[in-house]
Amino acid sequence: MSGSVTIIDLARELKISPSTVSRALRDHPAIKDQTKVMVQELAKKLGYQPNALALSLLYRKTNNIGIIVPEITSYFFSSIICGIQDVLDPEGQHAVISQSNESYETEKRGIDTLLSSRVDGFLISSTFDTTDYSHFEKLRQNNIPLVVFDRDCEGLQADKVLVDDYDGACQAVEHLISMGCKRIAHIAGPKNLSIAEHRKNGYIDTLKKHNIEIDEDLIVQSQFFQMEDGIEPAKRLLKLKEKPDAIFAVNDGIAIGTLSVLRESNIRVPEEIAVIGFDNDPFSSFSYPSLSTIDQPTYEMGMLAARILLKAISSPDEEREFRHEVLKPELVVRDSSRRK
Known part of the structure; x- marks a missing residue:
């Protein structure tokens, strides 16, 4: 039999109605087992494939x-x-x-x-x-x-x-404070993105909780989330008269870009500036030094x-x-x- 095999073809071969063939293929309880076996064996022999579009119209899914x-x-x-x-x-x-x-x-x-x-x-x-x-x-x-x-x-x-991006940011900053960091910078993400704002708010509120003054100079913006987007913000932080002693980046890509700038500037990590990211991308464990981060499920x-x-x-x-x-x-x- 040439071309696509249809239910009508199967019905014609078996001399039964198309509706019986259709129900047999769907294992309908009203159809005898003998008929089901007969229909299914012929369907397999002739290479019958259900019409996905027809089925979707029938079942509306x-x-x-x-x-x-x-x-x-x-x-x-x-x-x-x-x-x-x-x-x-x-x-x-x-x-x-x-x-x-x-x-x-x-x-x-x-x-x-x-x-x-x-x-x-x-x-x-x-x-x-x-x-x-x-x-x-x-x-x-x-x-x-x-x-x-x-x-x-x-x-x-x-x-x-x-x-919970807010909680993740709080964990990151709490960790940096526990390591003795006091001038903690934040490289934030795009302003209208909720996850970036939640992480920034977690950063700010954790500093306030520990009575650490918010220095707006220590908060810089990245345009996107790629590694290269962390380079210019990191360079701006290093130009400050009083450099940060830690940087919390909005994601791991930005943090890796930051690490490359610190390496080129001969700044020791984490002794002079500690760095933490957010996401736990696989490459974060293979960076140098390996990157602390917040793991997202x-x-x-x-x-x-x-x-x-x-x-x-x-x-x-x-x-x-x-x-x-x-x-x-x-x-x-x-x-x-x-x-x-």
Whole structure:
């Protein structure tokens, strides 16, 4: 038999109705076992493949989940995606991944593209530039489940899975203070990004808790999160009349860039300036010196976000409150800050 084999072809061969073939393939209890075996054996022999589009129209589900992340190549987001897929795969769900490249317009287009593919729900980590959430609100208004992860969209009514960035920053600064540091600088992230603001607030509040005066000169901004984005902010800190004795960077990439500047300036780490990052990317343990950091449970974040989404998809008419899950990060002490 040439071409794609259909249910009608199977029915014609077996001289039974297409509806009987369809129910036999779905193991319907109303169909005799003998008929099921007969249909399934012929389907296997002729290479029958279900029509995914037809099935999705029939059951109004595609088993496709739309995932939008700022970048795919970083360990941080790839680890989250691994957690998501390890939940989706056993459930017969398929991840359809779109990369926004930190562009609000690309993020919006990604949602439209995935909607045209009829995904059953969305898992989204928003961009630096996302301050208008109307494209997310549109999903909710059309009863399309959405789980926001990693980066909070404050004020948006949706399921969320986040990490306690504030607490992580507090742990980082508490550690530096315990090492005897008193002039602790902070290389902050983009101002409109919630995770960057939470980390900055944790830094400020921990200094206040220990009656350490806030010196605005010790707070500098990075434009993005890559290693090269830490170079100019670190150089600005080293030009201060009174240099810092520690630097808390908004993420590990910025911290690695900072370490390279300190190395080029012949500044001993951690003896003269201690450094700590945030994320616990794999490369942080192989930097020189090895980088102290705050470990984020990225894999667990992905798994939990996926489970929440699948629950929302399976119970679309169920009255429920949105879940707001906040995972706890952990301090990882290595050579860049260990003074004792």
